[in-house]
Amino acid sequence: MAELQVLSKRVGIKLKQQSQVLVTAESCTGGGIAYVITEVAGSSAWFDRSFVTYSNDAKMEMLGVKPETLEHYGAVSEQTVQEMATGALQHSNGTCSISVSGIAGPSGGSEDKPVGTVCFAWQLNSKPINFETVVFNGDREDIRIQACSHALKKLEAMLDL
Known part of the structure; x- marks a missing residue:
């Protein structure tokens, strides 16, 4: 967890330097990314909110994910996380978003989407x-920890571009 806090601090410095405000839309991480971010003192300067949308209904109601997207591709899909990332920005004061949906297990996996499959989207x-x-x-x-770490590492790399 200490590694995640260090990573979160680095991301926060970059967000603040670039006048960016982060919002998250989380499913399988259950707010874990938001938790790590808000462990950083002063994170309110660069973090707006998190949508914990564990159910499909929450994804549709809070983020505007289309029912047909969920029906056709499922909650754990790149199509769904893209809509989650866009919806998080539309329903917040954020300028960049992270969204995540996956299968943390121990059950719920399939041959096509085994346990451990996690889809991510980032929008700046x-x-x-x-x-x-x-x-x-x-x-x-x-x-779940690996998913939180990956989401923040990728955002950090994107902020460096």
Whole structure:
């Protein structure tokens, strides 16, 4: 957890320097990214809010994810996290967003989407959305921590561009 706090501080410095405000839309991480961010004193200067949208209904109601997206691609899909990232920006004061949805286990996996599959999306201002799917190893806690770390590391790299 200490590594995540150090990472969060670095991300916060870059967000503040660039006058960016982060918002998160989290499913499988259950607010874990927001937790790590708000462990940093002064994070209110660069963090607006988090949407913990664990259910499909929450994704639709709070973020505007389309029912047809969930029906056709599922909650754990690059299409869904892209809509989550856009919806988080539309329903907040954020200028950049992270969204995450995945299968932390121990159940819920399939041949196409095994336990550990996590989809991410990042949107900064009006730039095109970046998205990817990663398969992590470990138990539920390991997968969730790796997902939080990956989301913040990728945002940090994007802020360096």
